[in-house]
Amino acid sequence: MIEVLILSFSLTGLVIGVILVAARGKAMLFFTDFGETMKSLWSNRQPLGWIFCCVLLTAGFLFFFYLWPNIGIGAAQPIAFSHRLHAGHKAIACDYCHPYAGRSIHPGMPPVEKCLHCHNYIIANHPEIRKEHDYFNSQTPTPWVKVYYMAEHVVFNHQRHIKKEIACETCHGQVKQMDRLKGQRFKMGFCVQCHRQNEANADCWLACHS
Secondary structure, X not given: OHHHHHHHHHHHHHHHHHHHHHOOOOHHHHHHHHHHHHHHHHHHOOHHHHHXXXXXXXXXXXXXXXXXXXXXXXXXXXXXXXXXXXXXXXXXXXXXXXXXXXXXXXXXXXOHHHHHHHHOOOOOOOHHHHHHHHHHHOOOOOOOOOOEEOOOOOOOOHHHHHHOOOOHHHHHOOHHHOOOOOOEEOOHHHHHHHHHHOXXXXXXXXHHOO
């Protein structure tokens, strides 16, 4: 959220700066000239001109009302699950939903039964929770969308890192402040830097590629 606000203010400042430079410090002159140009194009019925303006205005509308609100937001999940609500406000531990992180290479994804353990009683008739009931009744695992990616030739062991008390936030960020996870494609430099800072094994084959 903070990143989106910073980006919004930065772009707004940039646009204002461009307008002031273009108008030589007289911002109203820019808008007056733009209005006169639009009026001229419309009154003279110049097809290419007003068609271009309509396309420009439509593109601007679509960007600011549909694309702009989704900047920095992760992929939509089949169930509108909020990490900010569950991990942040409700303070549910990560390993409750990802139970294998401390004893396996993979963290594990929450099965339908785990979600319904709570939501059989909490907002059980909410439309999103009804989706979970549909998955349960049809014996279909919830098709969660993957948001964290690592190269196939890299072996990341969650158990090994949890035992070393590496916080989940180190790799996954502040999920307690996110509704939809932004996700990340982990690069070699990120892992190597972390290993060097923590004086961990940085051998190619013994550490990551075995």
